[in-house]
């Protein structure tokens with residue numbers, strides 16, 4: 001039986017698409033479910049195109065139990081956060097210990113925490129005249145961007161870079177590394 005992955009996302013879903021593509025013919029795992037808290041998000045169009053089951057995450061039920069029972073009914077083994085903008089509640093963390101990971105578009109522990117998502121991250125990095133940024137893939141605990149780091153990759157910031165040009169560099173790093181890191185993480189969990 002293949003490992004069943006759920007992806008939680010709130011936006012366009014470019015990372016979700018890369019993860020789906022990576023596991024499309026994999027004997028190891030499959031993307032079995034996509035959860036999204038924004039009914040008009042592009043990631044839901046990807047779910048439809050790829051014929052992958054999806055559901056809208058409603059705030060009340062999410063706050064109550066994090067859809068834990070639903071995810072167990074769907075036989076989900078691991079949860080991948082790919083641009084998901086709500087905090088994972090304790091009941092879901094407890095139900096999936098060390099089985100939820102997230103990608104953050106900066107080099108944690110810097111530029112993380114509440115309010116640090118999407119372009120807000122890149123704007124802060126540029127404003128602070130950082131010479132480097134990058135991505136962090138980490139375990140999810142009860143705090144934002146606080147769990148143990150699994151992988152990081154960097155990119156240079158050059159004169160003239162804007163939040164948009166930095167976002168493009170970050171997306172390139174994400175698309176290059178996230179699917180492979182997920183696979184390596186799953187292999188490490190299967191031993």
Ligand SMILES: Nc1nc2c(c(=O)[nH]1)N[C@@H](CN(C=O)c1ccc(C(=O)N[C@@H](CCC(=O)O)C(=O)O)cc1)CN2
Pocket residue numbers: 081084085086087088089102103104105113114115116117139140141142143144145146147
């Ligand atoms: N328990 C955890 N939940 C989540 C984590 C985590 O590490 N632990 N990571 C986030 C993803 N993320 C950064 O990587 C992140 C996403 C969103 C926010 C944030 O400030 N959100 C706003 C709400 C935004 C909205 O509703 O549009 C907020 O909480 O006020 C910070 C970091 C996913 N969940």
Ligand SMILES: NCC(=O)N[C@@H]1O[C@H](COP(=O)([O-])[O-])[C@@H](O)[C@H]1O
Pocket residue numbers: 009010011012013014015016082083084103104105116117118121170171174
């Ligand atoms: N702090 C969370 C956060 O900012 N996540 C970021 O949202 C983007 C989603 O893009 P996508 O919808 O195209 O995959 C990604 O860059 C991801 O790192």
